[in-house]
Amino acid sequence: MHDIKSIRDNPAAFDAALKRRGLEALSASLLAIDERRRAAILASEQAQARRNAASKEIGDAKKAKDDARAAKLMAEVAELKTTMPQLELTARGVDEELAKELAAIPNLPADDVPEGVDEHGNVQRHIFGAVRNYAFTPKPHDDLGGALGYMDFESAAKLSGARFVVLKKKLARLERAIGQFMLDLHTNEHGYTEINPPLLVRDDVMFGTGQLPKFEDDQFWAVKGELLAPVDGSAVADVDRLEAQTAYAGRLGKLRSERLGLIPTAEVPLTNLVRESIRDEKELPMRLTALTPCFRAEAGAAGRDTRGMIRQHQFTKVELVSITTPETSKDEHERMLACAEEVLRQLDLHYRVMTLCAGDMGFSAQKTYDIEVWMPGQGEGGAYREISSCSVCGEFQARRMDARYRGPDGKPRFVHTLNGSGTAVGRALIAVMETYQQEDGSIAVPDVLQPYMGGLKVISKEG
Structure with missing residues (x-):
């Protein structure tokens, strides 16, 4: 704001x-x-x-x-x-x-944000590791998971439609292991406090972090047990669209007063924990983390990343949120990036960090670093895919939430907020599967994950 x-x-x-x-x-x-x-x-x-x-x-x-x-x-x-x-x-x-x-106006870019209108203006900051060489042609994660019998998109489509997946057995455990590993790292070594927040939030909470009003159609809404998505979104199927559109429009006013939104990221409830409050400066920085399901209607992403698990309506993510003073937010941004990077370093995944240009940043961001992990099975020769965005928002969200702190002079000032993926668990699963795949279709389990897998070193198809 x-x-x-x-x-x-x-x-x-x-x-x-x-x-x-x-x-x-x-x-x-x-x-x-x-x-x-x-x-x-x-x-x-x-x-x-x-x-x-x-x-x-x-x-x-x-x-x-x-x-x-x-x-x-x-x-x-x-x-x-x-x-x-x-x-x-x-x-x-x-x-x-x-x-x-x-x-409706996005945050203003920081002075040191690169110029540019889209992703082509983003600037590479640094790289970790290198592309692995394989004696065979690496397969995409959905081929690997399907051959193992542990990744089922067909059953998910019967249950929920497109952009959902059913993970089974060892892949289900591997995804859980990745999330637990991330949480343990951030709480035990990086000083974040674990939070288990609500997954359903009010409109003013969505407004506080910038999801409303601009991105209303990208959210799922729950009203008296119903899940609502925009009628032209991919979550609506097998209905007469004209009839559905009329019904949706007719009920919208009432629904908005009764609805709760399913969180698109834990950033929403975590950041809003300080809404409508004045904190003591001694409480800052507040560093919070959560492992939650996330829900996105992806109304503006029709036709993008339709294969596999890259872009799902429901996915799991570990989120990092910091509440700081204006004087420390820039340093906190660098710290948050390092915490997110450490996840991929310990998993020994090749990645690069990009500084987003002014035209490619999210609505609430003042400056953003994207971490893009290398996925060898994504197209011929592999590709970098975003696995984390770490953003500093300045006082933009704090104004929308009325979140302030009181310094030594006793005067209330707006806090600065930061958020970052630490990281997206589903995409980390994809990166591990594709990076650690072996010629016979099995997947080696990274060393740091083996304790979470009961000592299992290789995921292979059961006899």
Whole structure:
């Protein structure tokens, strides 16, 4: 959320930052609404002040036995009582209009974020490891899992539709092992506090971290036991779309007041733990982690990554969240990246770190590092695929949540928030399967995961 006072003080800088995001200048339209808002507030306040003053003057006129003046003042007060509610309504309406416009604008990029309009403008920061050489052609994870009999997309489709998977036996245990390994690493060695948060959250919680209002169609919504997704999304199937669209639109107003959203990432509940509060500076930094299922309708990703487990409606992820002071958030960003990287280093997976350009960052991000792991089975010659994004958001989310802290001077200030995948468990599973595959189709278990697998060193097809 943006501070209109800051935009008012430096509109040119605001528009320049939006331009880096690939957006048109908005300061003029925002300031025009702000002028109307301030004028409406002033008119309402002046009417209230005049009513108070006139009420006092009525008493003075009556004491002076000036009945004519008292009658005139009473008529004025009566008229003000009639007009004031409309003035207050107008002021509230313009204030809500400005808030709505500001809520739809993404965070502004930090000064050191690279220029660029899409992923082609991202800049490589560093690489860990190297591409492995195989004496055979590496297979994609879905071929490996299917041949082992432990990865079943067909049964998942019967249960839930496209973009779901059923993992079985040793692959189910391997995914669980990866998640537990990540949690243990972050809590035991990196100082994060483990949280088990709700998976269903209110609209204002989704708003706090930036999922609403812009990405409403990318979420799943639960209402009285129903799961709702956009009618044009891939989660809706085998229905008459016109009928469904009409029904959806007709119920939407009521649903919004009753619904809860399934979290797209644990960032949402973890970050909102500090909403509407003022923390003591001694509590910061707060470092939180959670291993949760995540749910995404992927309404804007139709046709992308349809094969295998790369892009699922339901997946598991370990999330990292930090709540810091403005002075320490930049260093905390580097620390968070190192914590996420350590997961892949201990798994001995080849990866690269990219600094995202201004046009490729997420809505709430001020600066983002993406970790892209090498997956040898992804296309001819393999490919890098995102497995973690670590972002610093500045005070952008804190303003939306009203999350503040009190420093030594006693004055409340907005906290800075950070979030990162530490990492996506499903994609880590894919990377392990494809990297550690053997010529006979079996999968070697990385050393750090063997204690979580009961000492199992190789996943192979059961006799």
